Amino acid sequence: MPEPYGRDGGGEIALVDTLDRLLAGGVVVSGDLTEEQEERIGLTLMxxxxxxxxxxxRYxxxxxxxxxxxxxxxxxxxRE
Structure with missing residues (x-):
């Protein structure tokens, strides 16, 4: 199994996953963003x-x- 950073890469993946869940959960207040910014954030999250x-x-x-x-x-x- 590949090892990107550290022993198994789980810590890095967990951090990115946590950020993804927080952003997708509405941490960003949409009223503060333009429509273009909202679309870019949506595409980035996808x-x-x-x-x-x-x-x-992979892991x-x-x-x-x-x-x-x-x-x-x-x-x-x-927990889900």
Whole structure:
């Protein structure tokens, strides 16, 4: 199995996945953006989601494998 950065690349993939979920969840307030900016963000998120799927498949990871465990605080994102 390829190793992009670090031991298995899971940390980097988890970070990107977390950012993708936060942005897709509405962290950006659309009223502050032009229509063109909203379209660019939407396209970027779709491309990011596609790339995340490719990376998960490449490294044999499931989406739930990327939910960072914050110890006593629990998982970073709600479990699906």
């Amino acid at each position: 491309l990011l989601d596609d790339r995340m799927t490719e990376l998960r498949e 044999g990871l499931r989406p739930e494998d990327l939910n960072l465990d914050l110890g006593p605080l629990g998982p970073l994102l709600p």
